[in-house]
Amino acid sequence: MEVIIIPDYQELSRRTARMIADQIHLKPGSVLGLATGSTPLGAYQELVRLHREEGLDFSKVVTFNLDEYLGLSPRHPGSYNHFMWENIFKHVNISPPNVYLPEGTVDDPEAHCSWYEAQIAKHGGIDLQLLGIGSNGHIAFNEPGSSLASRTRLKTLDQRTIKDNARFFDDAEEVPRSAITMGVGTILEARRILLIASGEAKAASCADFIEGPVSTLVTASALQLHADVVVLLDEEAAAKLERKEYYNWIRDHKSEVQKHPGA
Numbered sequence: 405m406e407v408i409i410i411p412d413y414q415e416l417s418r419r420t421a422r423m424i425a426d427q428i429h430l431k432p433g434s435v436l437g438l439a440t441g442s443t444p445l446g447a448y449q450e451l452v453r454l455h456r457e458e459g460l461d462f463s464k465v466v467t468f469n470l471d472e473y474l475g476l477s478p479r480h481p482g483s484y485n486h487f488m489w490e491n492i493f494k495h496v497n498i499s500p501p502n503v504y505l506p507e508g509t510v511d512d513p514e515a516h517c518s519w520y521e522a523q524i525a526k527h528g529g530i531d532l533q534l535l536g537i538g539s540n541g542h543i544a545f546n547e548p549g550s551s552l553a554s555r556t557r558l559k560t561l562d563q564r565t566i567k568d569n570a571r572f573f574d575d576a577e578e579v580p581r582s583a584i585t586m587g588v589g590t591i592l593e594a595r596r597i598l599l600i601a602s603g604e605a606k607a608a609s610c611a612d613f614i615e616g617p618v619s620t621l622v623t624a625s626a627l628q629l630h631a632d633v634v635v636l637l638d639e640e641a642a643a644k645l646e647r648k649e650y651y652n653w654i655r656d657h658k659s660e661v662q663k664h665p666g667a
């Protein structure tokens with residue numbers, strides 16, 4: 405796991421967008437795993453800018469979102485479908501059939517989850533998966549206690565998640581109580597993973613998942629088992645890391661470290 409501490413949210417957003425743009429340049433038909441929440445918003449704005457000003461081409465890109473609230477139609481303003489179209493998709497040249505999100509209003513959610521997994525496989529798997537993290541250490545909606553081998557499925561939301569996400573709804577009572585989410589096992593199959601975190605509300609969960617034990621109580625800790633994970637954190641989110649100085653030393657001496665990989 406490469407942990408990179410970045411001074412502020414703006415730079416974190418730029419770095420995130422640059423990594424996604426590099427992936428698209430490398431492979432124009434990349435399969436991207438995308439996330440919702442406040443944290444990726446800056447990166448999505450930067451990707452839109454790169455599209456408009458530098459011609460970043462999304463025409464062959466395929467995207468799979470992590471999750472969707474159960475019971476919300478794609479047009480509901482609180483749905484993740486709505487969030488993604490408003491904040492990125494409608495501003496770039498992505499082809500609508502290449503956009504995949506779980507659907508919250510399907511008649512048979514379990515069959516839909518299997519279908520979703522099959523679509524990811526059919527497209528050859530996810531090249532780069534973007535993740536945020538919940539204040540309880542969740543990735544996607546894999547709440548504490550989720551199996552680290554879990555696949556796309558229905559999940560009941562944690563009380564803390566409902567409280568955290570109430571800001572996207574008029575009233576906390578409106579937050580759905582369950583969601584369809586990619587599983588931890590699904591996420592771990594992505595070839596590369598980029599987790600981003602910002603702000604002091606994430607400091608405890610970041611210290612837990614980066615430096616604590618691998619545990620179902622902090623589902624992001626499963627990323628310790630993946631061979632290609634980059635974590636970008638701003639100073640506030642990094643505040644509780646024990647080995648902060650070590651990560652900063654590597655960041656500041658990268659050329660030296662690369663010359664002496666055994667160091």
Ligand code: GLP
Nearest residue numbers: 439441442443536537538544545
């Ligand atoms: C939701 C999403 C997660 C996201 C988390 C953090 O719970 N299901 O994928 O990482 O929110 O969101 P924010 O970036 O708004 O803190």
